[in-house]
Amino acid sequence: MAKVIASSLRKGNVVDIDNKLYVVLVANNIHPGKGTPVTQLDLRRIADGVKISERYRTTEQVERAFVEEKTYTFLYADADGFHFMNPESYEQVAVLEDIIGDGAPFLTDGAEVQISLHEGNPIALQLPQRVTLEITETEPVVKGQTASSSYKPAMLSNGVRTMVPPHIQAGTRVVIMTEDASYVERAKD
Numbered sequence: 446m447a448k449v450i451a452s453s454l455r456k457g458n459v460v461d462i463d464n465k466l467y468v469v470l471v472a473n474n475i476h477p478g479k480g481t482p483v484t485q486l487d488l489r490r491i492a493d494g495v496k497i498s499e500r501y502r503t504t505e506q507v508e509r510a511f512v513e514e515k516t517y518t519f520l521y522a523d524a525d526g527f528h529f530m531n532p533e534s535y536e537q538v539a540v541l542e543d544i545i546g547d548g549a550p551f552l553t554d555g556a557e558v559q560i561s562l563h564e565g566n567p568i569a570l571q572l573p574q575r576v577t578l579e580i581t582e583t584e585p586v587v588k589g590q591t592a593s594s595s596y597k598p599a600m601l602s603n604g605v606r607t608m609v610p611p612h613i614q615a616g617t618r619v620v621i622m623t624e625d626a627s628y629v630e631r632a633k634d
Contacts (some may be wrong), residue, residue, distance in 0.1 A: 449509045451484040451501035457561060457569045459491070461508035462499070466491040468561075468569045474503060491568045494543055512561045512568070519556040527552060529560060540567045548572045550603040551623045572623040577632045578602050580617050583609060596628070 454460065458469045467488035476482045482503045489496050501507060517529035517538065526539040527549070540560065542549065544567060551572055552558075561569040583599035596608035599615075607621060609628045618632035 447509050448506040451505045451507050452503035457571050459510040459512045459563060459568060461510045466510055466563060510563060512563050514559050514561050516557055517560045519552045538567055540570055545570050548623060550605050551576050574623060575620050575629060576623055577618055577620050580613060580615050580619060582615050586611050
């Protein structure tokens with residue numbers, strides 16, 4: 446375990462609070478106009494999934510747990526969870542759905558992810574920042590609609606809804622941010 450300042454914590458980090466391990470879900474550094482800057486953390490207890498909120502002064506010390514991070518390849522999902530394989534050792538690990546959260550639709554065959562392991566148990570998963578998906582349905586282009594400011598709803602091949610520029614048609618492959626399912630650009634492939 447190592448002590449780090451609260452403002453350096455990021456999503457996916459693991460901290461030790463009162464001898465219990467928590468994974469950071471959201472970390473916000475708040476700098477009010479008056480008063481002391483604080484770090485607001487939304488945490489999930491690894492043992493039982495209980496979510497809590499903590500607030501620290503940005504310079505306060507927090508115990509950070511030693512976590513091993515490895516790259517794994519997504520294989521498949523079943524009733525036991527999501528299964529991944531270490532491409533170097535071919536070791537497989539099953540990750541529970543609540544660890545993956547709302548990132549599950551972005552897991553495609555062969556997707557590479559970072560899995561955080563504490564004493565051999567998966568405790569957090571980090572998806573790639575961007576994925577390339579196909580638009581399955583969207584509204585037709587309205588003539589005269591400007592391409593700069595207006596976006597239209599679209600359905601991605603993984604079942605997630607997003608907003609895309611008017612020139613994007615069904616069947617177009619696009620790059621999407623996994624964090625908030627937002628459109629980035631048309632895929633270059």
